[in-house]
Amino acid sequence: MISESLLPWYDKHARDLPWRLSPRQRCANPERQFTDPYHVWLSEIMLQQTTVVTVKSYYLKFLDLWPTVHELAAEELDKVLSAWAGLGYYARARNLHRCAKMISEDFGGVFPNNEEDLLVLPGVGPYTAAAISAIAFDEPSTVVDGNVERVIARFYALKDPLPGVKGQMKACAAKQTPAQRSGDYAQAMMDLGATICTPRSPACVICPIQENCKGRKGGIAADLPKKAPKKIKPTRRTYAYVFKDNKGRVLLRRRPDKGLLGGMTEVPTSGWLEGQDPLLDPTLEVLAEWDSFQGIVKHTFTHFHFEIVVRSAEFSQDVSRLAKELGASWHSEDDFGALALPTVMKKILRHAKLST
Template identity: 55%
Template sequence: MNADQRGRIVADLLAHYDRHRRVLPWRAGPGETPDPYRVWLSEIMLQQTTVATVGPYFRAFIERWPTVGALAAADQDEVMNAWQGLGYYSRARNLLKCAKAVAGEHGGRFPETEAGLLALPGIGPYTAAAIAAIAFDRPASPVDGNIERVTARLFAVEDEMPGVKQELRRLAATLTPDRRPGDFAQALMDLGATICTPRSPACSRCPIRAHCAAAERGIAAELPRRAPKKARPTRRAVFFWLVRGDGAVLFERRPDRGLLGGMAMPPSTPWREGEAWGEGEALSHAPAPAQWTELNGVVRHGFTHFHFEVTVWAAEGETDAPDAIWARPEDFGSLALPTVAKKICRHALDDGTLL
């Protein structure tokens, strides 16, 4: 593809974007200056999460913490609680770390370069490029899933994902214009989200259809090609529902590093693949000596890389563990509970053995 073709692609796509851009709560309107805080916050939230899901969370965050300085002053538990339901909770912890770094080390202003942004907690190459392009109009080339798909089809790249990601990033960078790079990046994102969709792309409505090698060959819907997915393993655990005399239930905070880091959950055995836990080995991990009773049924939850099956054992008792968190059911909303913990709570409360 020569320079003239690239120039026509940029011009055609920007003209389409000017007429049909999506209205999103974090996106600056025509003639408006983008707010780097909103751009950053939305990009962190949108990692591995859909626009439809992020919208309400973004609005709630902006209402509660309208500036990066306000967010930097927040307590981690507050942020984790507000984040619950978005998943990938390391993002929330890094969100707060990044806000503190921007407020404390950069005077409340985000760096304008990819290199400067990459030095901040929780910002990787894609996010740095997206912020640099969208917030500061730097000629950077962010490549998300939508842009990967558009690029694979535009250049008819038939090699399988994920091995071809680096090549797609290289090809996408060849299109990045010096003028309006932020709008161009968002135009590519919108194209992938609304027209060049994963299934049944609407090629007849595409503003750059004339330049698309995959459409010309009739293989757009087949790209990008993906290697067959591996079957997800199943992990199993026993969770312990310990109820104190006043009706409060025991929770513990998971370590900051690792899956669901920093979130509150009832105590459990380790999570392991293979056979179910036997009674004796399971109860060796119980948080307190008590008359434990296994509740009927299994709680199932899907993580990205594995299925999760949970059985719940309940008892009345107490523990003097220094890191114990006690909460009555009416106060569960104040805890930063991941979705799987909420399922466990509903399962135990619906059983009604102790509460």
């Protein structure tokens, strides 16, 4: 069993992470054996598609603002989105708020301890359910993230490419999940993948499970897991319209709750067109005399590249009427920090010589 060699290594070398109760912390305080489920859930939602380094400061900020799930549930969605701005994948923030409400109102603030019940929660998929179950409650759940996939692929020398091999990876990982200390084992596997069994140049000579690793023995560890060729990302293009009034304020509006960047604050744009030049928005064009800034703003989402031409104009007429027509509101630069501005919108405003 991997756990026989891995857990002693983890007891000595566990990463110090703000959402984790390490073996050393438990030894120092025997009454605290497991991490608060709220902390596990919050960190795991943030860590989806995001690096540990990036998540640390956001996690601590959220706990400072909302120390309990009840306080997070009682907060306005806009303030949660604002605190989330910069983490990306904003559907996670909306689901985070929905889930907090469900836990607070329907579960009395108590997280379920098993995968089946956890999967009912908004934004909680199989991986997150397994992670909460194992880490917060020490249930023997099989936790498989990218790090674990890599360790398992190398340990068993699984040569079929991702994503087709994922089912086999999960089955192999399940065989290795111990009945006791499942949460520590899950975190140990993640640490092993993050610090030793890394994507490039794995440090096999110091790996605690090298003795039984088929990938190391076959000299193919560094080549696993194999991946199918990446699809070429398409490019979408648009115009962004930066309205300014004579007080230096900018017109911003909220995006629809559903869809990409749902519920976030945006600079008005024309259609996001794929594979062709952007089209001017006739409704916005007639409202002012526009100038385009030189250069374009570039941003990359998960499934496409994004290119934006930024146009700017001063609007000195009935600013209240304009805001009402566009479903928007006027904001000074001092307001930007409190708004739920995604990174791409911050780039647009900076391109328009505004600080964010």
